[in-house]
Amino acid sequence: MKFIATLLLSTLLAYASGIYGDLPWFSFVITNLLVAIVLPQKPAAAFLSGAIGVGLLWAGLSIYMDISNNHILSTKVAQILPLGGSYQKLIFVTVLVGFLLGGLASLTGSFIRDKKAAQ
Amino acid sequence: MRLLPFLASALVTTGLVVTLNTQLKLGATKSPKLGYFLSPQHGFWKNAENINTNFDATILANDLKGDVDVTIDDRLVPHIYADNDLDAYYVQGYLHAKFRLWQMDFQTRVASGRLSEIAGADKLSIDRFFRRLGMVYGAEQTESYINENNPVMKATVDSYTAGVNAYINQLKPEDLPFEYKLMNYAPELWTPKKTYLFLMFMSYDLTGRSATTDLQLTNTRDYLGYDLFQKLYPNQQDSLDPIIPKGTEFAKASIKPIKPGSADTAYLKMPAPKKLFRYEESPEAPNKNNGSNNWAVSGSKTKSGRPILCSDPHLGLNLPSLWFEVQITTPTHSTYGASFPGSPAVIIGFNDSLAWGVTNAGRDVLDYYEVKFKDSTQNEYWYNGAWKNVTKRTEVIKVKDSADVIENISMSHWGPVMFDAFYQNQQSNGKNLAVKWTAHNTSTGVETFYKLNRAKNVSDYLQAISLWKCPGQNFVMATKTGNIAIKQQGDFVARWEHQGDFIMPGEDSTYDWQGIIPGNENPMIMNPERGFVSSANQKATDATYPYYLGTASSFPLYRGISVNQHLTPMTQITPQDMMALQTNNDNVFAAQARPALNRLIQMDLLSPAAKRMVTILNAWDLKNDENSKGITVFKLIWDSVESAVWSDELAGSKLPLTKPESFVLLEQICRDTNFTVADDIRTKDKVETLKDQVNVGIERATQQLLILEKENKLNWGSFKATRVVHLTKIPALSRLNLPIGGGVNIINATTENHGPSWRMVVHMTDEIEAYGLYPGGQSGNPGSPFYDNFVDYWAAGKYYRLLFLSKEKLKESERAKWHMQFKHA
Numbered sequence A: 001m002k003f004i005a006t007l008l009l010s011t012l013l014a015y016a017s018g019i020y021g022d023l024p025w026f027s028f029v030i031t032n033l034l035v036a037i038v039l040p041q042k043p044a045a046a047f048l049s050g051a052i053g054v055g056l057l058w059a060g061l062s063i064y065m066d067i068s069n070n071h072i073l074s075t076k077v078a079q080i081l082p083l084g085g086s087y088q089k090l091i092f093v094t095v096l097v098g099f100l101l102g103g104l105a106s107l108t109g110s111f112i113r114d115k116k117a118a119q
Numbered sequence B: 001m002r003l004l005p006f007l008a009s010a011l012v013t014t015g016l017v018v019t020l021n022t023q024l025k026l027g028a029t030k031s032p033k034l035g036y037f038l039s040p041q042h043g044f045w046k047n048a049e050n051i052n053t054n055f056d057a058t059i060l061a062n063d064l065k066g067d068v069d070v071t072i073d074d075r076l077v078p079h080i081y082a083d084n085d086l087d088a089y090y091v092q093g094y095l096h097a098k099f100r101l102w103q104m105d106f107q108t109r110v111a112s113g114r115l116s117e118i119a120g121a122d123k124l125s126i127d128r129f130f131r132r133l134g135m136v137y138g139a140e141q142t143e144s145y146i147n148e149n150n151p152v153m154k155a156t157v158d159s160y161t162a163g164v165n166a167y168i169n170q171l172k173p174e175d176l177p178f179e180y181k182l183m184n185y186a187p188e189l190w191t192p193k194k195t196y197l198f199l200m201f202m203s204y205d206l207t208g209r210s211a212t213t214d215l216q217l218t219n220t221r222d223y224l225g226y227d228l229f230q231k232l233y234p235n236q237q238d239s240l241d242p243i244i245p246k247g248t249e250f251a252k253a254s255i256k257p258i259k260p261g262s263a264d265t266a267y268l269k270m271p272a273p274k275k276l277f278r279y280e281e282s283p284e285a286p287n288k289n290n291g292s293n294n295w296a297v298s299g300s301k302t303k304s305g306r307p308i309l310c311s312d313p314h315l316g317l318n319l320p321s322l323w324f325e326v327q328i329t330t331p332t333h334s335t336y337g338a339s340f341p342g343s344p345a346v347i348i349g350f351n352d353s354l355a356w357g358v359t360n361a362g363r364d365v366l367d368y369y370e371v372k373f374k375d376s377t378q379n380e381y382w383y384n385g386a387w388k389n390v391t392k393r394t395e396v397i398k399v400k401d402s403a404d405v406i407e408n409i410s411m412s413h414w415g416p417v418m419f420d421a422f423y424q425n426q427q428s429n430g431k432n433l434a435v436k437w438t439a440h441n442t443s444t445g446v447e448t449f450y451k452l453n454r455a456k457n458v459s460d461y462l463q464a465i466s467l468w469k470c471p472g473q474n475f476v477m478a479t480k481t482g483n484i485a486i487k488q489q490g491d492f493v494a495r496w497e498h499q500g501d502f503i504m505p506g507e508d509s510t511y512d513w514q515g516i517i518p519g520n521e522n523p524m525i526m527n528p529e530r531g532f533v534s535s536a537n538q539k540a541t542d543a544t545y546p547y548y549l550g551t552a553s554s555f556p557l558y559r560g561i562s563v564n565q566h567l568t569p570m571t572q573i574t575p576q577d578m579m580a581l582q583t584n585n586d587n588v589f590a591a592q593a594r595p596a597l598n599r600l601i602q603m604d605l606l607s608p609a610a611k612r613m614v615t616i617l618n619a620w621d622l623k624n625d626e627n628s629k630g631i632t633v634f635k636l637i638w639d640s641v642e643s644a645v646w647s648d649e650l651a652g653s654k655l656p657l658t659k660p661e662s663f664v665l666l667e668q669i670c671r672d673t674n675f676t677v678a679d680d681i682r683t684k685d686k687v688e689t690l691k692d693q694v695n696v697g698i699e700r701a702t703q704q705l706l707i708l709e710k711e712n713k714l715n716w717g718s719f720k721a722t723r724v725v726h727l728t729k730i731p732a733l734s735r736l737n738l739p740i741g742g743g744v745n746i747i748n749a750t751t752e753n754h755g756p757s758w759r760m761v762v763h764m765t766d767e768i769e770a771y772g773l774y775p776g777g778q779s780g781n782p783g784s785p786f787y788d789n790f791v792d793y794w795a796a797g798k799y800y801r802l803l804f805l806s807k808e809k810l811k812e813s814e815r816a817k818w819h820m821q822f823k824h825a
Helices: A002-019 A027-038 A043-068 A072-080 A087-112 B003-020 B034-038 B085-111 B121-133 B135-149 B151-170 B178-183 B192-207 B210-224 B226-232 B263-268 B445-454 B458-466 B558-567 B575-582 B588-600 B608-619 B630-650 B662-671 B690-710 B716-720 B791-795 B807-812
Strands: B023-026 B029-033 B057-061 B068-073 B078-082 B291-297 B308-316 B324-330 B333-339 B348-351 B354-360 B366-370 B380-383 B386-389 B391-397 B405-411 B417-419 B433-437 B473-479 B484-489 B524-526 B532-535 B722-726 B735-738 B754-756 B759-763 B769-773 B816-824
Touching: A002 A027, A002 A043, A002 A087, A027 A043, A027 A087, A043 A087, A072 A087, A087 B003, A087 B034, B003 B034, B029 B034, B029 B178, B034 B178, B057 B085, B068 B085, B068 B807, B078 B085, B078 B807, B085 B121, B085 B151, B085 B178, B085 B192, B085 B324, B085 B816, B121 B135, B121 B391, B121 B405, B121 B417, B135 B151, B135 B192, B151 B192, B151 B445, B192 B445, B210 B226, B210 B366, B210 B433, B210 B630, B226 B630, B291 B473, B291 B484, B291 B558, B308 B348, B308 B354, B308 B473, B308 B575, B333 B445, B333 B769, B348 B445, B348 B759, B354 B458, B405 B417, B445 B458, B458 B473, B458 B484, B473 B532, B484 B532, B532 B558, B558 B575, B558 B588, B575 B759, B575 B769, B588 B608, B588 B630, B588 B662, B588 B690, B608 B630, B608 B690, B630 B662, B630 B690, B630 B716, B735 B791, B807 B816
Parallel strands: B057 B816, B078 B324
Antiparallel strands: B023 B029, B068 B078, B068 B816, B291 B308, B291 B354, B291 B532, B308 B754, B308 B759, B324 B333, B333 B348, B348 B354, B354 B473, B366 B433, B380 B386, B391 B405, B417 B433, B473 B484, B484 B524, B722 B735, B759 B769
16 A cells, blocks of 8 residues: 555656756656655665656656657657667666666665664 | 665665766767656657647737737648738747757857857867858858848847747747757857858858868969869860850949959969968868759740749758748738748748749859968068058857867958968968958848848849848849849959969958949849740859859859750740759750760770670660669769879879869860870870770779679669758758759759758749748657658659738638737737
8 A cells, every 4th residue: 555655656746846847857866765755665665666656657658758759759769879769669768767766766765764664 | 764775775876867967978979868868757758749739829929019820831831920020020030949949059059160069179170160260250240230220120130039039938948959958958049140140151151162162272273283273173164054145245344353463473373382280170161062043934935924933942951951931921021932040031932923032153252361470479460561460359169078269360451360370271281361251241131031022023123132242142033024034143252363263362452352343243134035044053154244253163064054955945834844844853964974985985995894884874864863873874984084084183182182073074075085184194104095094984983883783772862862961960860861863963953962952933823823842841850740741752853832822811721720829918
């Protein structure tokens, strides 16, 4: 339950902080950290909830935008980066970044609280 | 708190954030900040435009005097309907920015020597070149002149600027154009000066080739000696078909430039200095094929009895395109055509009374003067028998991740001393060279287009173009009432023969310009008997024109012949015939060169493979069609023969020299096959004849042709591999290997990365019937379906019907897709 709650909260806050383009792109690192402090979990659970939370958001947004764009831009960017022009790989890399950073932020937050807090 | 795990985890997290927030090395360039770039709410994903984007919008704008309605058609062309002129230009600025902001910013950065600021020290040599050439100086001259003397133009450019800035100011960081995110910088506000810088860049693109060729020709002359030079670089063109038909009488020259007595020794045959110096690479000189076709046929030759005007400017083929289509309708005028993102008004187009188009005049308006400084401070230079002070112009070049570079440019009365102890390129050969260029003078170029947009008749057209100074153009015109005309207009220097072809002595006023040719003495014809006017960058006149036009190498010869050969017999012309002519692939150069070669080929001495190539050559239909093999064979054979003839003379020079133009060899072998230059001077024991060199050339070409054949690249289209390249040259953002014919000397002047950048055909019927397109798309966003949607159509030689309608009629059209309203807030 707590896992689902932290996951959804991570998603929600990451999205909310991203609406304001003036805030840096990594603002979700801070929000994930805060969520992990307020809703403490064991490190592995914290990592996964934060990782999946942001990963899902980034996957959802990028896949949605990519489909409604008919892959026009992603195909070009996947040649620049270079990922062999594969938009699937580009989405994977995008999600990986959100997943890793989201997870690490939550993991870091979970260490701020004592072990007992996670029970 | 679990301190150690916390610290470890925090360190990894921070490290990752910092890494993903840094531009990393990616080959020769830098990556974007990857975390930012990939973030779906900040980075490039936001530029992945929904293919069903609805462009409807209502925009509140304080600066507007009234309301402006914009209907956007199915090709994303905005049709602006405004209550007054200034509001129309405001909205044009807004829309240019909305669809082309990054390009506008980037092009003016190039023009003003500010690339290093965003791209780092790699671009410093390009920035230095443009600063020292006086690009910023020229734009400043124009800006201050217009601000003080021309309130209408000032208001126009100001309003345009306000429109651009209204867009920039509402732009959210996540909506920045794609390239800003890729290269990690942000747009700055537009200024009128940027508009003038952009126009300065067009002057450079169309007349700045002399900044390189004057030096190369000087070096070539020094290397060969003047007598041999004249053989290889003659000014005679036997087959010239000038813009103004031969036999036309010209008025006497009101200026008679006098060749200085010392010119033969001190100028034409001036010995070359031998110096050692460090030099920088210059940007590539503007393409020598920067040219264009335009023509107008009178009603006597058309099916409808009304004139048809055609214009296709040949420039570098880039994405986003240089051009942006727009209709501007206000109570004073209604105009449609191709505009420049960066400048108000329409540049090539038509209104409800008159159509106009331009080609480049190609006249030399940029000269170098060699100056002598008193000492290494470069504060004084020798002029008319005394030491004269320079003023110093300071230009600061900001460099990304590095210290500023300061240019202290010595300003002489000639102009900026571009090359000196602090700046040399390979061609400048250690000299101190001041550059004198008409583009440095104040210019009201914007006003010419402003007035052409409103021109109703011949006198309006003449009045509008009389203001045009640089770059000199051939302005073609046709009116609904049946007039056609063409005039070469610009500030052209009244030169004595060869003045300014080479670096000139700058120690006194003897070699100075003796005047600018008065506008009414510039070549012009109206309603000629032959029923058409045309230009294709050839020399404007034959030798009876009383002024020196410049070196023949500046004027392509064969495209003009082709245009006139086709137009002369045509009758009952329709717009479709004109489209077919604009995309015509006939090779008139090869039509002359092939028989000339055949007279020289010694078939029995050729290898079997070479014989086979000659057979392909002779079976060719003389058209540069996409799937033709004959043109590829012809091109490689011709190039090898040329190189067999010339390369021995030019080999051995440490400086880059200019290769003689193709017409030189062709006209030479048509005149006289006992051509002594044919001898390879490196073989002491043998005298090669032209016949020997032709066989040598064919054998060498055959080696290359066999390789191409093996790679399946003998087809002209595959060999030429035409591409439309993004301004950053990133292949993924470009369109490569387009299936299209054409080439140098061809009306369809499409080469590798150069060609018809806008094609327009306007039929001057009561309701104007116009067709056009450019190889690009209205949106500059690589993530938009409108980024390159005209490219395939363009390559196939097809045209769009241009919608030129009143507000009410356009709304009824099924091609009207979206509606933007600009409301006075």
